Amino acid sequence: MLTAWLYVGIFLVVAVLLPAVAIALAGILAPKKSNPIKTSVYECGIEVVGPARVQIKAQYYIYAMVFLVFDVEMVLLFPWAVAFKQLPLFAVFEGILFLLILLGGLFYAWRKGALEWF
Amino acid sequence: MTNWLEDPIRWIAEWLYSVLVGWGILPSVADVILMITGAAILSTLALLWVLFLIWFERKLIGRIQDRFGPNRVGPWGIFQSVADMIKIFTKEYITPQGADKVLYNLAPVLAVASVLLIWAVLPFTRSIMGVNLNVGVVYIVAVGGGGVLAILMAGYASNNKYAFLGASRAVAQLISYEVPMVISLLVPVLLAGSMGLNDIVQAQSVPYLVMAPVAALVFFITSMAETGRAPFDLVEAESELVAGYNTEYSGLKFGMFFVGEFLHSFTAALLFAVLFLGGWRGPFVDQVPLLGLVYLFIKTMVIYFLIILVRASVPRFRIDQMMDLNWKVLTPLSILSFLVTAVIAKVLEGQFLFQVLGLLAGNVILLVLFMEWGERRNKRNRRPMVSQPRPLATPASDETSMAQS
Amino acid sequence: MIPLAWYLIFSAGLFSIGLLGVLVRKNAVSILMGVELMLNAVNINLLAFWRYLWAPEVDAQVFVAVVLIAAAAEAVVGLALIISAYRRRQTVVVDEMNLLKG
Amino acid sequence: MSAFQIVFLLIALLTLFSALMVVFARKTIHSAFWLILALFGVAATFATLAASFFVVIQVAVYIGAIAILIIFTVMLTRRSMEESGDQLLPGWGWAALVVLIVFGGLVFMLLQWQGIFQPPQVLTAGGENLENLGMALVMPDRYVIPFEVASVLLVAAMIGAIYVAGDHKKRS
Numbered sequence: 024m025l026t027a028w029l030y031v032g033i034f035l036v037v038a039v040l041l042p043a044v045a046i047a048l049a050g051i052l053a054p055k056k057s058n059p060i061k062t063s064v065y066e067c068g069i070e071v072v073g074p075a076r077v078q079i080k081a082q083y084y085i086y087a088m089v090f091l092v093f094d095v096e097m098v099l100l101f102p103w104a105v106a107f108k109q110l111p112l113f114a115v116f117e118g119i120l121f122l123l124i125l126l127g128g129l130f131y132a133w134r135k136g137a138l139e140w141f
Numbered sequence: 142m143t144n145w146l147e148d149p150i151r152w153i154a155e156w157l158y159s160v161l162v163g164w165g166i167l168p169s170v171a172d173v174i175l176m177i178t179g180a181a182i183l184s185t186l187a188l189l190w191v192l193f194l195i196w197f198e199r200k201l202i203g204r205i206q207d208r209f210g211p212n213r214v215g216p217w218g219i220f221q222s223v224a225d226m227i228k229i230f231t232k233e234y235i236t237p238q239g240a241d242k243v244l245y246n247l248a249p250v251l252a253v254a255s256v257l258l259i260w261a262v263l264p265f266t267r268s269i270m271g272v273n274l275n276v277g278v279v280y281i282v283a284v285g286g287g288g289v290l291a292i293l294m295a296g297y298a299s300n301n302k303y304a305f306l307g308a309s310r311a312v313a314q315l316i317s318y319e320v321p322m323v324i325s326l327l328v329p330v331l332l333a334g335s336m337g338l339n340d341i342v343q344a345q346s347v348p349y350l351v352m353a354p355v356a357a358l359v360f361f362i363t364s365m366a367e368t369g370r371a372p373f374d375l376v377e378a379e380s381e382l383v384a385g386y387n388t389e390y391s392g393l394k395f396g397m398f399f400v401g402e403f404l405h406s407f408t409a410a411l412l413f414a415v416l417f418l419g420g421w422r423g424p425f426v427d428q429v430p431l432l433g434l435v436y437l438f439i440k441t442m443v444i445y446f447l448i449i450l451v452r453a454s455v456p457r458f459r460i461d462q463m464m465d466l467n468w469k470v471l472t473p474l475s476i477l478s479f480l481v482t483a484v485i486a487k488v489l490e491g492q493f494l495f496q497v498l499g500l501l502a503g504n505v506i507l508l509v510l511f512m513e514w515g516e517r518r519n520k521r522n523r524r525p526m527v528s529q530p531r532p533l534a535t536p537a538s539d540e541t542s543m544a545q546s
Numbered sequence: 547m548i549p550l551a552w553y554l555i556f557s558a559g560l561f562s563i564g565l566l567g568v569l570v571r572k573n574a575v576s577i578l579m580g581v582e583l584m585l586n587a588v589n590i591n592l593l594a595f596w597r598y599l600w601a602p603e604v605d606a607q608v609f610v611a612v613v614l615i616a617a618a619a620e621a622v623v624g625l626a627l628i629i630s631a632y633r634r635r636q637t638v639v640v641d642e643m644n645l646l647k648g
Numbered sequence: 649m650s651a652f653q654i655v656f657l658l659i660a661l662l663t664l665f666s667a668l669m670v671v672f673a674r675k676t677i678h679s680a681f682w683l684i685l686a687l688f689g690v691a692a693t694f695a696t697l698a699a700s701f702f703v704v705i706q707v708a709v710y711i712g713a714i715a716i717l718i719i720f721t722v723m724l725t726r727r728s729m730e731e732s733g734d735q736l737l738p739g740w741g742w743a744a745l746v747v748l749i750v751f752g753g754l755v756f757m758l759l760q761w762q763g764i765f766q767p768p769q770v771l772t773a774g775g776e777n778l779e780n781l782g783m784a785l786v787m788p789d790r791y792v793i794p795f796e797v798a799s800v801l802l803v804a805a806m807i808g809a810i811y812v813a814g815d816h817k818k819r820s
Contacts, residue, residue, distance in 0.1 A: 026272075033180050034184070035258060037180040062238050063237070079305075079306075084626075086316065098705055102778050106334075108490075109783065110782075128803035319712075552660070554764065562754070563667040579670055611785070618714060626810075630813055
């Protein structure tokens with residue numbers, strides 16, 4: 024197992040280095056003629072008004088939160104799915120109960136209108 | 142020593158290993174050197190492959206839209222992307238004022254790296270693969286998080302409203318579609334009894350497309366959304382957000398986002414082929430393992446062709462429609478399909494043929510019932526498509542209004 | 547091999563830094579980040595003990611999974627409360643957040 | 649010192665450094681990004697412990713979900729995005745002193761214990777046993793109650809958070 028993770032670690036380093044080197048190389052080849060107009064923030068040619076980092080709306084948070092809850096629960100179901108073939112029928116139903124609780128949460132969120140974009 | 146005709150890559154690796162050890166290098170160090178070489182070759186090939194993918198997609202889209210597509214550089218314009226690459230290498234980097242320099246430069250690198258990392262666990266033939274992690278499927282989900290992070294970084298660091306809003310929106314889309322994707326990934330794991338991608342391929346004596354068509358469908362749609370291709374390319378909805386999170390990027394930094402996106406959709410096709418179409422499995426693959434590479438390639442290209450076809454023929458969604466599709470259609474559907482699969486697979490355990498048929502029947506019935514339910518729901522909630530024709534102005538009403546005024 | 551002590555000291559360090567974050571930051575979101583760091587230190591401890599003392603058994607891993615769920619629930623509720631408080635008070639600084647005074 | 653130990657030390661130093669940066673970064677969003685690096689370091693530590701499943705879970709849940717949630721919260725609370733001054737409470741030196749004492753005490757206590765120099769258990773070839781973990785989570789004589797209760801806890805947290813953070817004015 025450690026060898027496998029060593030390979031993944033090496034792959035990570037290579038996968039980061041490859042684009043980084045390409046970008047650095049292009050930085051050497053490319054011209055560097057900067058001026059204030061060029062580096063000004065793009066806003067369709069209009070003067071920039073206000074800060075760029077505007078406040079996003081709460082809906083984004085709701086989506087991220089529902090996602091987090093689902094993600095945690097689904098990921099923990101993976102060992103259950105791996106052991107599926109050894110499980111007796113009632114243990115399968117334990118996993119299904121787990122999912123049904125989740126489905127109940129989804130329907131609550133749906134009814135509450137938390138999943139509406141507008 | 143393996144036979145070089147059967148498995149040339151393994152043969153080369155073993156030969157290199159013996160040469161390195163022969164030079165007096167420690168076996169463990171030789172192992173690490175081989176790993177570095179393998180990783181470097183695989184990721185370079187993946188990145189170069191993108192050049193072909195870009196040409197292929199442009200040509201195909203051109204043909205579908207009754208244009209020629211690239212046709213100037215080389216035969217059929219096949220070197221167009223090479224020319225583009227050379228050009229983009231000599232383009233200036235423009236860093237906007239007020240940008241968060243470190244995060245701004247890190248984002249494109251991370252965008253490519255997060256896609257490349259998936260290639261570390263892909264099985265190309267029975268023996269040619271990076272590593273058969275025993276948690277391969279969750280690894281893919283985890284690596285996908287890197288892409289989300291890259292978009293968030295790019296959007297935050299650019300100091301641009303369009304980039305910021307585009308990034309928030311893109312992240313909301315990506316994380317939402319990850320939910321049904323993870324659930325549909327559970328199904329092959331459950332059927333194969335392992336999370337290693339190679340184990341999943343090995344367990345597919347019948348492709349899981351037959352045993353779990355609903356999960357396959359959900360995975361196809363969600364992986365298309367994860368890659369941000371059209372119908373789901375709201376991130377780059379030009380009419381609303383200029384170019385989304387990469388508005389302020391130029392030169393190769395922009396190119397890296399572009400490369401990452403193309404590579405991601407190809408990787409999604411590869412994953413689909415591995416998880417649901419039996420990967421390298423095919424006739425005579427036991428005698429000639431290298432044939433598996435050809436089978437995998439053909440299956441992947443078929444799926445990739447389908448992805449491009451969808452891109453060319455389906456119009457872009459509106460963002461609320463897209464979120465509704467995810468949370469109100471795909472998520473319940475994938476949970477239900479998972480429940481159906483689990484119950485049927487457990488009840489019919491042991492009799493393989495009945496299990497396959499039962500799963501197929503269960504999935505089809507589920508899909509039909511679900512579509513029926515969706516249709517009813519839509520009918521109830523549907524707004525009239527065309528507003529009622531307004532009555533034409535009559536002289537009588539004209540008179541009254543004039544009288545009033 | 548790495549001695550168990552290294553893992554434990556490492557996790558003690560991470561825990562202390564998390565505690566420092568909880569104690570000294572003004573921003574409520576940062577305080578939550580400190581709590582996450584502390585929970586991660588706990589997980590390192592659990593997994594290190596699992597690896598060195600209990601390896602083939604899985605009980606310790608179940609505990610890690612439960613800690614993970616607790617961390618997720620804590621993040622969800624805590625951040626929701628911060629957002630709600632921000633909506634009412636326009637602040638995320640804990641000193642200014644004396645909600646109980648009405 | 650073996651190469652493995654050096655790798656571990658590098659990971660540990662990276663993690664501790666980014667954890668410190670979480671505490672001392674001037675902008676809240678920067679500490680969120682440093683937090684991601686720290687969490688990644690913890691995932692790498694799990695990899696050195698041969699706990700593969702928890703490496704991927706750590707990345708998928710903490711980095712892929714919790715960190716994103718935290719960053720969204722920072723973006724939602726605009727003031728914490730704009731603030732760039734001193735982010736520390738007055739008198740933070742005293743707190744640092746207390747924390748140092750806590751750390752010293754912990755290390756002192758750890759070194760008193762004899763079992764700390766034990767060699768690790770030998771794992772079977774496949775590493776950790778995912779099947780056993782899956783069984784343990786749903787078997788009635790093992791941990792099924794904590795597992796189901798945890799699921800209920802998460803759903804309850806989700807419902808509560810929707811209630812608290814949702815925009816009530818718009819809908820009614």
